[in-house]
Amino acid sequence: MTATTQKQNPDAAVRSDVVVGHPKRPFKRYFRETGWRHLIGIAMSIFAAFPLLYVFSASLNPGGTLVTANSLFSNFSFESYVDLFNRPQQPYAAWFGNTLLIGGISSLGTVFLGALAAYAFSRMRFIGRRVGLLTLLLVQMFPQLLAVVAIFLLLSGISEIFPAIGLNSQIGLIMVYLGGALGVNTYLMYGFFNTVPSSIDEAAKIDGAGHARIFFTIILRLVAPILAVVGLLSFVGTTSEFVIASIVLIDPDKQTLAVGLYQFVSQEFSRNWSIFAAGAVLAAIPVMTLFLFLQKYIVGGLTAGSVK
Amino acid sequence: MTTPPETDPGPIRQSARAKRATRIADAASGGWKIVAIKILGLGVVDAIAIYALFVLVRSESWLVAGLVVAVTLLVNWIYFSRGKLPAKYLAPGLIFLAIFQIFVLLYSGYIAFTNYGTGHNSTKADAVNSLLLSSQNRVADSPNYRLTVLEQLGEISFLVTEPDGSVSIGGNERPLKEVQNAQLEGGVAVGLDGYTSLGFQDILGKQTEIAAISVPLTDDPNDGMLRTPDGSSAFLYTSSLEYDEAAGTMRDTNSGTVYSDIGTGAFTSDAGQELLPGWKIEVGLDNFVRAFSEDSIRGPLISVTVWTFAFAFLSVFTTFALGLFLAIVFNDKRMKSRKYYRIIMILPYAFPGFLSALVWAGMMNQEFGFINVVLLGGAEVPWLTNEWLAKGSILFVNLWLGFPYMFLVTTGALQAIPEELTEAATVDGAKPWAIFRFVKLPLLLVSVAPLLISSFAFNFNNFNLIYMLTNGGPRDVSAGVNVGATDILISMVYKVAFVGANRDYGLASAFAIIIFILVAGIAIISFRRTKSLEELN
Numbered sequence: 001m002t003a004t005t006q007k008q009n010p011d012a013a014v015r016s017d018v019v020v021g022h023p024k025r026p027f028k029r030y031f032r033e034t035g036w037r038h039l040i041g042i043a044m045s046i047f048a049a050f051p052l053l054y055v056f057s058a059s060l061n062p063g064g065t066l067v068t069a070n071s072l073f074s075n076f077s078f079e080s081y082v083d084l085f086n087r088p089q090q091p092y093a094a095w096f097g098n099t100l101l102i103g104g105i106s107s108l109g110t111v112f113l114g115a116l117a118a119y120a121f122s123r124m125r126f127i128g129r130r131v132g133l134l135t136l137l138l139v140q141m142f143p144q145l146l147a148v149v150a151i152f153l154l155l156s157g158i159s160e161i162f163p164a165i166g167l168n169s170q171i172g173l174i175m176v177y178l179g180g181a182l183g184v185n186t187y188l189m190y191g192f193f194n195t196v197p198s199s200i201d202e203a204a205k206i207d208g209a210g211h212a213r214i215f216f217t218i219i220l221r222l223v224a225p226i227l228a229v230v231g232l233l234s235f236v237g238t239t240s241e242f243v244i245a246s247i248v249l250i251d252p253d254k255q256t257l258a259v260g261l262y263q264f265v266s267q268e269f270s271r272n273w274s275i276f277a278a279g280a281v282l283a284a285i286p287v288m289t290l291f292l293f294l295q296k297y298i299v300g301g302l303t304a305g306s307v308k
Numbered sequence: 309m310t311t312p313p314e315t316d317p318g319p320i321r322q323s324a325r326a327k328r329a330t331r332i333a334d335a336a337s338g339g340w341k342i343v344a345i346k347i348l349g350l351g352v353v354d355a356i357a358i359y360a361l362f363v364l365v366r367s368e369s370w371l372v373a374g375l376v377v378a379v380t381l382l383v384n385w386i387y388f389s390r391g392k393l394p395a396k397y398l399a400p401g402l403i404f405l406a407i408f409q410i411f412v413l414l415y416s417g418y419i420a421f422t423n424y425g426t427g428h429n430s431t432k433a434d435a436v437n438s439l440l441l442s443s444q445n446r447v448a449d450s451p452n453y454r455l456t457v458l459e460q461l462g463e464i465s466f467l468v469t470e471p472d473g474s475v476s477i478g479g480n481e482r483p484l485k486e487v488q489n490a491q492l493e494g495g496v497a498v499g500l501d502g503y504t505s506l507g508f509q510d511i512l513g514k515q516t517e518i519a520a521i522s523v524p525l526t527d528d529p530n531d532g533m534l535r536t537p538d539g540s541s542a543f544l545y546t547s548s549l550e551y552d553e554a555a556g557t558m559r560d561t562n563s564g565t566v567y568s569d570i571g572t573g574a575f576t577s578d579a580g581q582e583l584l585p586g587w588k589i590e591v592g593l594d595n596f597v598r599a600f601s602e603d604s605i606r607g608p609l610i611s612v613t614v615w616t617f618a619f620a621f622l623s624v625f626t627t628f629a630l631g632l633f634l635a636i637v638f639n640d641k642r643m644k645s646r647k648y649y650r651i652i653m654i655l656p657y658a659f660p661g662f663l664s665a666l667v668w669a670g671m672m673n674q675e676f677g678f679i680n681v682v683l684l685g686g687a688e689v690p691w692l693t694n695e696w697l698a699k700g701s702i703l704f705v706n707l708w709l710g711f712p713y714m715f716l717v718t719t720g721a722l723q724a725i726p727e728e729l730t731e732a733a734t735v736d737g738a739k740p741w742a743i744f745r746f747v748k749l750p751l752l753l754v755s756v757a758p759l760l761i762s763s764f765a766f767n768f769n770n771f772n773l774i775y776m777l778t779n780g781g782p783r784d785v786s787a788g789v790n791v792g793a794t795d796i797l798i799s800m801v802y803k804v805a806f807v808g809a810n811r812d813y814g815l816a817s818a819f820a821i822i823i824f825i826l827v828a829g830i831a832i833i834s835f836r837r838t839k840s841l842e843e844l845n
Contacts, residue, residue, distance in 0.1 A: 034643040041649040044634060047708070048653045054678060055667045066676040113401035120397035129394070139409060141831040143769055145798060146820050147412035149419060149805045149813050154412060161363055161372075179408020182401040211393055212342050240660045242772050243798075247806055258662045262776060265666050273670060280663045291658035292651070 055277045064274035080278040094253050095260040099239050106174050107235040110181040111227050117182055118189035139183040145243045152247045168250040185230045192226035229297050257283045420817035423573045423591045426810050427584040435587040440529050440547040450544040454496045457539050458503035466523050469497045478523040511539035595818035604788030616796040620767040623706045631714025639722050657712035665776035668705045692778050695793040721755045761834040769798045797823045
């Protein structure tokens with residue numbers, strides 16, 4: 001399965017949808033052929049969407065607790081969203097900014113480092129290439145969170161000498177995330193780079209382009225879809241990463257949404273449910289928007305071998 | 309994953325002329341911009357390295373300083389020499405990979421062989437120091453030392469006028485040293501060149517910081533320390549513990565008990581009483597032996613391991629089954645508005661996972677949750693607090709989280725199976741079920757097997773779901789470590805290392821190594837199954 005076939009299939013299916021149809025079937029036959037499918041579709045849609053509707057309705061119920069959240073859409077007010085930004089103990093705006101910043105920088109860095117390495121593996125022949133690829137395949141089986149204790153101790157060691165990149169520093173956290181950049185994504189990108197014919201490189205070389213120009217101005221543009229997928233997956237991954245973020249970031253002002261909202265909920269679970277719900281809705285918006293817009297790319301990327 | 313058509317990525321061996329031509333082309337093409345960016349980038353790297361080196365040398369961390377020098381030289385050599393193209397492209401990622409993925413895994417391996425944790429997180433010298441500090445008592449007939457608090461570059465020092473009139477300066481871990489040029493006022497030193505004397509207001513502002521300072525009287529910590537209750541006069545404090553450096557023992561001067569270093573990383577009396585804090589030592593296989601022989605740890609470890617496998621397997625199985633079922637149901641071209649169902653059904657996948665778990669935790673709350681109060685009309689079903697119900701709830705929530713992914717993946721795989729196969733089977737007289745069972749399913753499994761394995765590996769370490777939904781609970785009270793019925797291995801590592809007052813990094817790392825070995829086993833199986841190694845050229 002390559003990413004391209006995956007991308008086109010849903011499209012084709014949707015188009016044929018419009019053409020094929022039997023509006024004048026008797027109900028019995030209609031039900032046997034497609035009607036029951038709609039019943040399942042409706043049931044699954046309720047199952048899938050209900051928790052999201054629930055949290056949205058809870059967020060519109062200012063001052064609401066877990067109990068009052070049970071009467072769905074009984075109130076319609078955005079007060080909780082305002083309250084959310086006026087809580088000095090829980091600096092939601094800072095969490096939001098930190099999450100976007102850390103997620104954005106890490107995913108950009110991940111894409112860049114991964115693309116550099118994938119280019120080398122795909123286009124160059126050198127000693128240790130096969131071993132290198134094998135090692136990356138192996139390394140990607142061992143997520144960084146296995147070494148969470150060592151990461152914590154390493155960063156606390158670093159912070160005795162350079163507080164700026166040690167514990168309680170966002171730069172330190174980004175560096176840790178970048179450490180996982182090659183392991184997870186290079187193999188995915190390597191496969192895609194291989195689908196770009198190397199005759200393009202050669203033509204450019206004959207025209208006098210050096211390796212850097214070929215890479216930055218030609219190859220990177222041709223592999224843009226996989227860059228988008230890797231960037232998005234890594235963004236989604238970093239924004240919901242909890243384990244490492246929770247041990248590295250100590251000050252509430254420096255924490256990410258995952259850490260902050262978890263502590264918010266565990267401190268006052270049922271009391272400020274409405275405010276938590278508002279925070280959750282806002283936090284989900286950027287990720288969900290990206291996801292729904294780039295859906296087709298993601299499906300292609302997912303089937304090429306990565307999981308959320 | 310099928311391999312793309314084999315493309316020859318360039319000649320393997322280049323002739324000398326070709327090499328020269330490449331070099332000329334490179335030199336001619338890059339232009340000054342790329343050179344400028346390269347020099348700028350390397351300049352930044354070198355500047356940071358030099359700063360780091362300066363700090364490291366000052367703190368006498370020679371080994372790390374040597375590593376920084378070596379890496380910096382290597383980076384400069386790679387980027388300033390001609391050729392070495394692969395190295396130029398690989399170096400940045402590899403450096404991060406080496407430090408934050410490979411080194412930390414090896415380092416966990418090392419920590420697993422130490423007693424690192426609460427009470428054992430420093431060197432022996434530090435432990436001696438903090439023991440002496442923590443057991444200080446004011447000497448009953450201590451003379452009154454007149455005192456001025458000084459500050460220099462954010463560091464606080466005590467300027468002390470001793471009863472005999474001589475003036476000395478000292479601070480935390482800096483024994484008193486006599487000074488000559490202090491400014492005197494009525495026989496009391498009030499200032500020193502290069503230092504700022506703190507006034508009454510400043511002292512009030514830094515009260516806690518100043519109260520925590522103890523200045524050693526001499527180099528020998530047994531001589532006692534000066535501390536100040538008010539910032540204007542200091543008294544002599546001596547420790548009730550006395551450290552005998554030659555014998556390496558601590559003696560309690562009140563009770564006369566001798567605590568000696570018996571190799572367990574803490575001073576221990578003959579009766580077996582330990583003085584904490586102790587220090588970090590290598591304990592060999594102790595952590596592993598503890599994990600497998602102490603009943604209160606072995607029991608939970610085994611049940612957690614079993615549950616981890618069961619959870620990962622059942623999660624993959626249930627999500628795949630539902631996803632496949634839906635893919636078949638919606639893979640009918642006669643059905644209208646499939647697009648809309650599809651968008652709604654992938655919503656759970658797009659919603660950030662940690663938030664879903666928190667929202668479900670709210671909905672499954674025993675007293676106030678939506679499921680109990682509204683759907684079940686006030687029944688108090690302990691969804692998250694009963695051992696077995698909690699396990700079921702976790703699988704159910706993971707089904708909600710994971711079925712869209714499997715739905716997308718299997719839809720793609722189903723559509724990739726050629727129509728002709730179905731037609732051929734129909735012509736041969738196969739019934740729909742037989743077509744599915746003997747034609748489609750085998751083909752489907754071939755293409756999704758790698759994804760099922762990676763999904764298994766993901767769920768094996770699905771920390772967020774467990775921790776956010778049940779927090780690993782309900783807690784197993786009989787266990788010797790902080791662990792609950794729904795904890796998986798990785799959340800157990802986290803809880804042993806970071807949750808609660810008693811952190812045990814050594815034991816947590818030993819658990820992590822156990823996970824490492826299990827994952828390596830899965831990796832080997834998955835490599836055999838997917839034959840992905842053969843695709844490498």
